[in-house]
Amino acid sequence: MAVESDPPPPQPHPVIALTGVAKSFGAVRALVDAGLELHSGEAHALVGENGAGKSTLIKILAGLYRPDAGHIEMDGEAVAFTGAADALAAGIAVIYQEPALFGDLTVAENLFVGRQPRGRLGRIDRAEMRRRAAALFERLGVALDPDRPAKGLSIADQQLVEIAKAISLQARVLVMDEPTAALSGREVERLFGAVDALRRKGTAILFISHRLEEVHALCQRVTVMRDGRRVSTDPIEAVTTDELVRRMVGRDLSAMYPHRETEPGDVVLRVEGLSRTGLCRDIDFTVRAGEIVALAGLVGAGRTETVQAVFGIEARDAGRVSIDGRELRSGDPRAAMRAGVALVPEDRRQQGLLLDLSILRNATLTRRHRLSRLGFLTGGAERREAAEWTGRLHAKYGRLTDPVGTLSGGNQQKVVLAKWLATGPKLLIVDEPTRGIDIGTKAEVHRLLSDLAADGVAVLMVSSELPEVLGMADRVLVMREGRLVGELARPAATEEAFMRLASGQEHIGEVRS
Amino acid sequence: MTTVADAPDQTPSAGTGSTALDLILRFRALGLLLALAALIVITASVNPRFLGAQSIRDLLFAAAVTVLLAAGMTVVVLTRGIDLSVGSTLGLSAYLTATALSSGTPVPLALLVGIGAGAACGAVNGAIVHFGKVPPLVATLGTLYVFRGIVYFTAGGSRVNASDLPRGFLDFGSGAVLGVPYLFIISALVLAAVAVFLSDYRAGRDLYALGSNPEAARQTGLPAGRRLMTAYVLCGALAGLGGVLYAARFGTVDASAGYGMELNIVAAVVVGGVAIFGGSGTVLGAGLGALLLTVISNALPVLRIDQFWQQAIVGALILAAIALDRLVGLRAARALRRKASHVD
Known part of the structure; x- marks a missing residue:
């Protein structure tokens, strides 16, 4: 991840600048007063908690949303995008966390959809399209077959397809929304190499990530957002990670994560050797009465799959799950409910x-x-x-x-x-309890979970929000690629310790263990 | 029709998993041909006259309109849509064309009237689906009744008789060259043109993209509205042309022309391997599907099998086609999961 940071040459105008941008959805104000300037040849980090308005800002850049108020300027001139086609024509390429490719089309067609090279009579020149796709992949140094269907590509490969597309579009601005969330260490390095090469050629990069070490490794400047507003923009050397976190959260951490002292009681939940083929393997852990235990890991680590097997929504292939020493039948959520288990699922709408x-x-x-x-x-x-x-x-x-x-x-x-x-559950399982809810309600939900634990309920929490995991849990169980790879007790549970376990990089810099 | 095989020539390095998938999908067209061949051989062995010139000509006459409409339906189904109004559109076009001809309109102009009426019906469907955001199934179920209502309203109880139509038009409708009806030649040419459009033109590929992942199409800035309109107008225009062919073949047209035809067309498309959820399939497959269904309905009387079985066989074919798609999908997903579970 070693990236040299040569400062961008001074320019009269940023490539793109947003000022005073606001956007509401019904009563929810996603953006209140957001701003951002991107210069040619810089990698700019955008950080903030979930719900800070980053995704909305990106969709405005991508032309998918129209702002209610505010200005967008490119090279000092006002622009208004009425759709994704406008933003693309202006040279803005966006790579979403989960790239949206056309599964039924080939990789080469995905790169050139809507602008395939044409030959005689305006017919698509497939040989030329394949040649260009192969040339792009060669330049990126990846071995992808342009003729295979996009269906079945790993997320890492899908992102590389999107990057190849951005290169072929000669994008002036490349926006990447949490591109590394689902990648392994080596894939992240490959991605960063490709992105840094683009930046050196003058592309402005907007990089959204929750991993602040990555932000430091890749970016030259950083903008912090909170509650739909820009909090600050600074050169990356000028702010420490702690300072960034403080600005992102923007309030006293202890108010956000109420502290409580309870002696954990008897073991309520005991999981032994739990496995589901291809999803999770040999999971062992316990949760005691009055304890909050978090199951944490990167996207795709198998957390949700594990709790679903515990509750019985999905049958387990091997292992035991017992409540108060009595084993639960596999794949029987009603039995789990009778035994006093409650599950608040990840996707509440569905x-x-x-x-x-x-x-x-x-x-x-x-x-x-x-x-x-x-x-x-x-x-x-x-x-x-x-x-x-x-x-x-x-x-x-x-x-x-x-x-x-x-x-x-x-x-x-x-x-x-x-x-x-x-x-009146004995064990409450909450999967992403505060996803997509505002910060005030979030604090209330945290207090509630705390109170429940104080009343002797065992709480098992799955969350992607690291501050929440570290702030709430008595113990953090870290998962990676379907396995439990470590446990962090409250004093030892830090962001760095978690990331080392979750990403499998015990020693950063060294080739994977 | 060589252009239909849009799968590029074999590359030795075709990626893992995709080759098996490719085979099964390619096997689909092959399977249809095999089924057709088997059916023809069996029927002919029971009654050799099934392969007589007259019998084949009848078969191709019957297939002409179905193949044409299946090509149009494919275009719409690829976008995750469906057009249930094609039977009514055909009826409207057939009646308007016949009326125009009987009142002395020159044939080329009457042809334009028929195709134009179909295109207009398609435009209505497209507008309801795109601007009204109404699911295609519901929108075209509605227009199925509306368009049929318009035909009944204009026709009343009357009908246009063959004797009212120009001789040349009817001769064309029943004529053949080397035993192949003109009508079937027209359908085949149109099918080939649609195949080239879908596989070799940007607008055609956009239809696959739209059906494959509408959200990605939005993010990529594809002109979704324009493409959807194109698909429905094309489908309508082909149903309109189908109406003209219908008038040419039968001569006598009343308000019930094409009644109940839509489900046969959908069946042909599904049997032909066009994914009902959009994004994959070819018009060649749909054309073969249409041909297969026509051969079945012509072969059963020869084989002295009860008409009832025809429906059951068509139903079984549809289920088999869908089961095959599901199987392919499941296998692909399982292969993927196995691969993903042991990354390095």
Whole structure:
């Protein structure tokens, strides 16, 4: 990852500059006052917590969203993009975290879709297209067959296809949204080599990443965003990692992550040798009453797959899962519920809620048998119960009869939590409990998890947000490529220690272990 | 029709996994040909007259319109769409063409009327799907009834008789060269042209891209609206041309022309290996599918098999086609997972 940082020559205008950009979706203000300047030949990092507005900003750059307010200038002249085609024509290429390729088309066609080289009678010249694709891959130093279908390429290869595309477009601005989240160490190096070569030729790079060491290795300047606003832009040498984190979070960490002192009690959950073919292998761990244990790792490490097997949504291929010493049947979530396990899933819109049904119905869904008399739901009991739990969670809503789909992300999450907390679980599994919800609600959810643990509930949490993992968990179990690779207890749980385990780079700089 | 094989010439280094997939997909066209051959051989052995000139001519007459409409349907299905209104569009076009001809309009102009009416129907479908954001299934189910309603409204109870149409037009409709009907030649030429368009032109490739990954198409800035309109207008225009051919072949046209035809066309396309979720398939496959279904319906009476079985066989073929797609998809996914699980 060694990258020389030669300072870009001074230029009269940035290639692209955004000032005072605002964008709202309904009542949610994703961007309030965002700004950014990118110069030719610089790699510029954009950092911020999830929900800070980075993705919205990128989509504005890509021409997919139109800002409600603010200016975009290229080379000092105002521009307005009405669609992705405009942004591409202006030389802005965007690589998303999960590249969107056309699976049914060949790799070469993916590179040139919409602008394939043409020969006689305007017909596509496939030989020429293949030749150009091969030349691009050679330049990038990767062995990709231009004729194979894009379906089935690894994420790393898909990103290389996107980079090859950006090169062939002679992009002036290359935006990369968390490109390294799903890559191994060696793949990251290959990617950075390609990106740095582009930068030297004068492309402006916007690099979004949660890994601050990468930001330091690759970029010359860094912009911090928080709550839809630009907080600061500095040369990378001028700010330490700690300072960046402080600016990203922007508030007292202890308020965000309430501290609590509880003695862990008896083992509630014991997992031994849990395996699912191709997804996770030989997972062993325990969670005690009153303890918060986080299952952490990079995207694709197998965290969600593991908790799904624990709860029984998916059958396990081998291993034992027991609650209070009694084994749970594989692939039987109802047995898990009876044993006192609750799972708040990752994707609440798809798995956790019936969006068209009322808040009331959703909140009491897990209890409908106990709330019914002779098989009929009696409105009163249902209403009392729903009101009690949504109240305890400070959920904000109009009426209990409103469809859940009308609530904000944070309040939807509270309804999901209410639904499960009403069952009085011994073990609460939360998968990405604060994804896509605002920072205030986030703090409330954290406090709630803390309180539950203090009441003796065992909490197993999966989260991609490192500050949350490190701030909340008593123990952090780190997964990589489907295996449990280490455990960090609270004092030893630091960002660096986690990254070393999660990325498999025990010694940074050395070839992979 | 050599241009249809859009898969490039064999490269020795075709990547892992893709070769097996390639084979099965290529096997699809081959499988259709084999099924066709087997069916013809069996039928001919029961009754040799099945391979007589007259019998083959009848078969090709019957296939002409189906093949034409299957080509149009393929274009729409590739974009993740479907056009259920093709039967009604054909009926409208056939009736308007016949009426125009019977009132003395020159044949070329009447041809334009028929194709134009079809294209207009297609444009309505495209507009509802693209601008109205209505799912194609629902949009074209609606226009199926609307277009048919228009035909009934204009035709009332009346019909155009063969005696009202110009002699030359009807002669063309029943004529053949070397035993191949003109109508079938037209269908085959149109199918070849659509095949070249889909495989060798940017606009054609964009249709595959749109069906393969609409979100990526948006991010790549492909002109989705224009392409969708192209697909529906093309499908409509081909149904319109189908109406003209229908009028030429039968001479007598009333308001029920092409009634209930749409599901046969969808069946032909699916049997021909065009993925119903878009993004993959060829018009050659769809054409073969149409031919196969036509041969089945012509062969069963010869084989003295109850008409009821025809429906059951078509149904089984559709299920087999879909099962094959699913199998290919599952195998590819499993191969991928196995590969991903032991990276280095």
